[in-house]
């Protein structure tokens with residue numbers, strides 16, 4: 263039991279990071295987000311945009327964060343980078359990067375170690391400065407390069423992200439680039455910061471399919487060369503399937519299912535994940551209309567005492583309105599083997615588990631619920 | 646190169662506009678319902694058939710309209726602005742403009758400059774510190790300042806400065822630079838005649854001329870100052886939320902560099918047309934302020950000409966205003982190309 267939750271072993275040393283820091287980071291993943299709470303205060307309401315999100319990323323690993331728009335993915339990304347502005351606030355939980363706690367305001371010391379690539383490349387670059395200027399700015403801050411040295415490094419960065427004729431393009435402005443080239447340039451700027459972790463917030467959504475594939479390939483190459491940890495955020499399950507090693511499914515500010523990518527696509531355990539998978543073209547029987555999940559993501563405004571997916575869930579039953587589901591280990595569900603049902607625990611206990619889902623269907627006490635039966639009967643399983 | 650080409654294109658495009666504006670002016674003045682000749686005699690003179698005929702002869706109105714049009718416009722284009730009839734009768738309009746225009750330009754220049762150098766920094770400051778006490782104070786005083794009517798502000802400022810010795814405890818006339826002619830009157834710009842470099846080589850004269858124009862410029866620029874402040878604040882607020890600012894922040898750019906390098910330059914872009922539009926309003930619409938401060942500028946000249954019916958003078962002055970407008974427009978285009986590299990770029 264205890265060995266399935268090694269979190270209790272390494273949370274001790276990391277709470278007092280030592281000067282070297284490397285000793286800690288050896289037992290701990292590159293990034294550990296734990297019970298992150300980001301809240302926005304407006305005149306009318308408080309919005310719990312990120313409501314207890316936990317995830318971690320190892321060096322050299324791509325972790326997907328997937329969900330519909332409005333589920334809180336981008337706010338999670340911005341929280342990790344310390345880019346939350348008024349009226350929002352990171353209110354609770356912890357973000358540990360390389361063994362260092364970031365939430366106590368020490369983002370500034372780690373700028374550049376975590377880099378970000380946004381969705382819309384034209385808005386990511388300042389329109390009034392050349393691409394070269396913006397790369398050199400990062401090189402100066404993070405690698406101390408100036409003048410000719412910086413120029414040469416900038417050229418080799420542009421070449422590394424596959425921009426031809428780099429010396430000339432360095433002197434051009436962002437609006438002179440095409441969409442795909444722009445995103446490459448943005449990645450070059452992000453790399454100029456010499457990051458360990460790259461957060462990609464829908465980096466390919468604004469691009470057409472062929473360019474999207476090229477960018478994904480580029481990220482893949484860069485990751486292997488630089489041993490980057492990547493947090494890849496998207497609403498597109500197809501993209502996730504291509505790039506992610508592990509996947510977190512997010513809904514209304516919470517992570518509802520976490521699993522290795524293969525496992526998630528083969529054995530989705532949360533009704534929401536199943537719904538998302540069913541809506542990928544090619545996964546439903548030919549001729550059938552693509553099933554979609556009706557309705558919209560609700561805006562979480564209060565502490566949940568129900569399952570936030572219940573209004574849209576095809577398998578919902580009466581307990582779903584009363585009880586907030588916790589993460590349960592579902593690693594062995596659906597495969598031949600012994601069922602471990604001891605995994606019912608708080609979200610902080612989920613690290614180390616391969617596959618967890620937050621759905622009452624997987625909690626023992628509701629195993630015989632009528633909803634579960636209906637769910638299976640109605641073909642909620644998209645396979 | 647692209648940007649240079651863009652500016653050149655804009656300069657070339659100014660010529661058709663100049664021609665069109667001049668033609669319309671000619672049409673309104675010489676083909677309009679009022680015969681310019683009938684007005685050209687002052688009240689003391691008796692209006693006789695013969696005198697009107699003589700005036701028509703002199704204005705060339707007895708010739709076919711097309712011939713008159715070509716004649717009139719072409720003489721304007723070579724800067725022969727004709728002569729006046731009722732205002733300073735018989736003097737050369739060109740000489741009059743040379744006399745009056747510098748005062749107006751001087752006044753307009755300083756009112757634009759004061760507005761720009763007070764309004765924009767204040768607006769930017771308020772935008773950077775949005776929703777703090779400093780922002781509220783700056784914003785509210787900006788609105789109050791903008792809401793004060795020109796003429797009222799002019800009168801108040803005038804009485805304050807004239808009575809400065811007893812009201813404020815210092816004498817404005819002798820403060821720093823001596824102004825023997827008092828608060829009102831024309832700024833002494835004649836020292837620059839024929840030698841524009843005197844602006845820099847004779848700093849004493851320049852200072853006196855600046856001090857003389859300062860109260861009027863402050864009043865004239867007050868509305869634009871408030872405008873620029875408000876728009877500057879909004880522009881900064883908008884730019885602060887741009888994604889490239891977040892990206893710069895994620896890159897580790899210091900707050901100071903984010904504000905000065907990334908925010909301000911972009912926030913200036915929407916201010917360019919505001920400043921230049923106001924510049925023209927100031928130069929054209931300064932009649933009130935020129936009257937209160939007793940400055941003989943173009944605004945006053947144009948106003949008098951229009952009121953007294955000196956239509957040929959009105960026509961010539963219109964031409965001068967059109968030229969001024971076009972010059973300001975070209976300055977605006979140059980400013981644009983300096984600030985925003987996207988100007989003149991068309992994706993193809």
Ligand code: SF4
Pocket residue numbers: 532533534569570571572573575576577578579582587620621622623633
């Ligand atoms: S807890 Fe209930 S409503 Fe929520 S996903 Fe599971 S079955 Fe659906």
